[in-house]
Amino acid sequence: MATYKCKICGIQKNDTVSSQLKTTITCKGTEENPEVGFHNWEQVSCEDLICN
Numbered sequence: 001m002a003t004y005k006c007k008i009c010g011i012q013k014n015d016t017v018s019s020q021l022k023t024t025i026t027c028k029g030t031e032e033n034p035e036v037g038f039h040n041w042e043q044v045s046c047e048d049l050i051c052n
Contacts, residue, residue: 002046006039013041
């Protein structure tokens with residue numbers, strides 16, 4: 001299972017169905033960039049051999 005973090009707002013999600021369903025599609029941004037848009041995900045960890 002991989003964990004991802006949004007480069008813009010900092011929220012995290014993982015590969016579980018529950019996490020996917022609870023994570024918003026839009027990103028609220030930060031104080032420096034308050035524009036609403038889509039998350040920009042980067043992988044921060046991987047706990048199994050499937051992630052490459």
